[in-house]
Every structure is written in C-alpha cells, then in structure tokens.
Amino acid sequence: MEMLTPADRSARGAPGAAGRSPTDASTTDEPLLRLRGISKHFGAVQALYNVDLDLPRGQVTALCGDNGAGKSVLTRTIAGIHQPDSGEIYWEGRPIHIRSPRDSASLGIETVYQDLALADNLDIVQNMFLGRERLTRGLFLNEDSMERAASETLASLHVTTVRSIRQPVSTLSGGQRQAVAVAKAVMWNSKLVMLDEPTAALGVAQTRMVLDLVKRLKEHGLAVMIISHNLNDVFEVADRIAVLHLGRMVAQDVASAFDRQSVVDYMTTGQSTRAVGASDANSRRD
Numbered sequence: 648m649e650m651l652t653p654a655d656r657s658a659r660g661a662p663g664a665a666g667r668s669p670t671d672a673s674t675t676d677e678p679l680l681r682l683r684g685i686s687k688h689f690g691a692v693q694a695l696y697n698v699d700l701d702l703p704r705g706q707v708t709a710l711c712g713d714n715g716a717g718k719s720v721l722t723r724t725i726a727g728i729h730q731p732d733s734g735e736i737y738w739e740g741r742p743i744h745i746r747s748p749r750d751s752a753s754l755g756i757e758t759v760y761q762d763l764a765l766a767d768n769l770d771i772v773q774n775m776f777l778g779r780e781r782l783t784r785g786l787f788l789n790e791d792s793m794e795r796a797a798s799e800t801l802a803s804l805h806v807t808t809v810r811s812i813r814q815p816v817s818t819l820s821g822g823q824r825q826a827v828a829v830a831k832a833v834m835w836n837s838k839l840v841m842l843d844e845p846t847a848a849l850g851v852a853q854t855r856m857v858l859d860l861v862k863r864l865k866e867h868g869l870a871v872m873i874i875s876h877n878l879n880d881v882f883e884v885a886d887r888i889a890v891l892h893l894g895r896m897v898a899q900d901v902a903s904a905f906d907r908q909s910v911v912d913y914m915t916t917g918q919s920t921r922a923v924g925a926s927d928a929n930s931r932r933d
C-alpha cells in the first residue's frame with residue numbers, strides 16, 4: 648500500500664483537505680462503508696442478525712452495545728477476520744468481499760485493538776513500518792527515511808509525550824501505544840480506522856489523548872468507528888451512534904438524536920420510548 652506523509656496528504660488534497668475532486672465519491676452522500684443485512688453465526692450462537700451500518704467519511708461513528716452484543720464480531724467482519732454468512736458490503740459504493748485482513752488493509756482499513764495492535768519487542772519506527780519497510784536500493788532498510796516519516800506523522804497528530812521513537816513499545820504507556828497504533832493508520836493513508844475499546848484500560852490523561860487523536864483522524868477526512876462502553880467518551884467524539892442489542896442493530900442515527908438514557912435503553916432492552924432531538928432514532932438517514 649502506498650504511504651503518504653502528512654505533507655503529501657495536504658499537497659494532494661487528500662481526504663479532509665479543503666479541495667476535493669469532482670469525481671471523488673466523497674462528494675456524494677454515499678458512505679465510505681455500507682453494510683447491508685450482515686449475518687454471522689458461530690455454531691449455535693447467532694452473533695449478528697441482518698446488520699445494517701453506514702460509516703461516512705469525516706465522521707466518528709460510535710458502536711455501542713452491552714457485553715456480547717456483537718460489536719467485536721462486526722468489527723472483525725469488516726477487518727476480514729470473519730466472513731459473513733450473508734449480507735452485502737459496499738466500499739465507496741461498490742460491492743466487495745473482504746476475505747482476509749490483507750484485503751481489508753489494502754482497501755485502507757486499519758483496526759486498532761488495545762493489546763494486539765503492536766509488537767512489544769519492536770520500537771515505534773519498526774512497528775509503524777512492520778511488513779512495509781522502506782529499503783535503500785532494494786537491500787538495506789532506509790532507517791533515516793522511516794524515522795523521519797514516523798516522527799512527522801506523530802508530530803502532525805500532536806503526539807508529544809513519546810520520548811524517543813526508538814524506544815520499544817513495551818516501554819510505552821497504554822495511551823502512547825494507542826497513539827502509535829493510530830499514527831500508523833494515518834501514515835499508511837487509511838480511509839477507515841476502527842478502534843475496539845481503545846480507552847478501556849486507560850487513565851484520564853491517556854483517554855484524553857486517544858479521544859483527541861480520534862478527532863484529528865476525522866479532521867483528516869477519515870471515517871472512524873469507535874467502540875466504547877463509556878458514554879462520556881461516546882457523546883464527546885461521536886457524530887453518529889449505532890447500537891447493537893443481542894446481535895441486532897436497534898438504533899442508528901446522528902448523535903444529537905440520542906441522549907445518555909436513550910442509548911442505555913437501546914443497549915439494555917433494544918428499544919427506547921424517549922424522543923430526543925429532531926430525528927427518529929430508529930430510522931437511518933441515508
């Protein structure tokens with residue numbers, strides 16, 4: 648996959664920059680990723696029933712749901728780890744199959760997990776270039792160029808607490824690890840970043856850093872999907888909220904169509920009688 652530095656991105660008018668080419672699908676209402684009728688079972692367990700989900704560019708979608716609701720299964724289906732039993736996936740309006748994590752990476756999908764995202768024994772630069780190292784004349788690693796790109800990307804995201812980009816990630820705090828995983832997603836020109844409970848194990852300051860990063864990804868024009876049980880975090884960063892209940896998508900709308908109580912209602916009972924905002928929280932707007 649192509650790698651872009653932040654400077655390349657703005658020079659090209661990449662997603663998030665002011666000028667968009669008229670042929671760019673982002674000028675239409677078509678979301679970057681659209682799922683329709685996705686079902687998935689594991690033996691006797693039906694993890695997802697007919698799930699619809701839209702992930703638009705330049706917006707943060709919070710995926711909410713109680714334990715076992717199907718959030719991680721849905722994430723792993725988009726990441727190419729699970730194959731859906733039925734349903735369609737559209738990427739930039741085109742029907743596609745995501746058969747492997749490699750397929751999802753080549754589309755520009757990056758998934759960030761709290762613990763699995765990084766290789767502990769490697770340093771920050773090595774992690775950011777893992778499997779995609781830059782070579783000089785095809786033989787030697789181009790360390791200078793990789794270091795420069797890694798530092799520029801971290802700086803563009805205002806990640807300033809990391810002391811050295813040559814420190815092993817095992818020496819980083821949880822929040823710093825998340826920051827590196829997110830920076831990696833930005834550096835590789837991802838279009839969609841999914842974060843599965845990125846702040847679950849983090850302290851207040853670290854959570855702050857990750858939420859700020861999420862906002863910056865959105866400013867870069869990326870579609871972001873964040874899973875969180877923390878409704879403070881959800882209401883702080885989400886433009887849209889989608890709620891799964893026992894494998895069914897029971898609500899999906901702009902964040903202003905919900906309040907905390909209605910999200911809790913949907914998460915725990917699959918329905919809510921509260922009317923919030925201007926929009927009907929049960930109906931998708933597409």
Ligand SMILES: Nc1ncnc2c1ncn2[C@@H]1O[C@H](COP(=O)(O)OP(=O)(O)OP(=O)(O)O)[C@@H](O)[C@H]1O
Pocket residue numbers: 689692693694712713714715716717718719720721
């Ligand atoms: N690989 C698997 N094999 C069998 N069952 C699975 C597998 N992965 C998930 N499940 C089941 O699918 C359902 C949804 O699980 P999932 O991990 O998506 O929940 P979740 O919404 O992410 O919950 P949590 O908030 O606890 O992380 C659960 O009943 C779970 O036991």
Ligand SMILES: [Mg+2]
Pocket residue numbers: 718719720
């Ligand atoms: Mg989960």
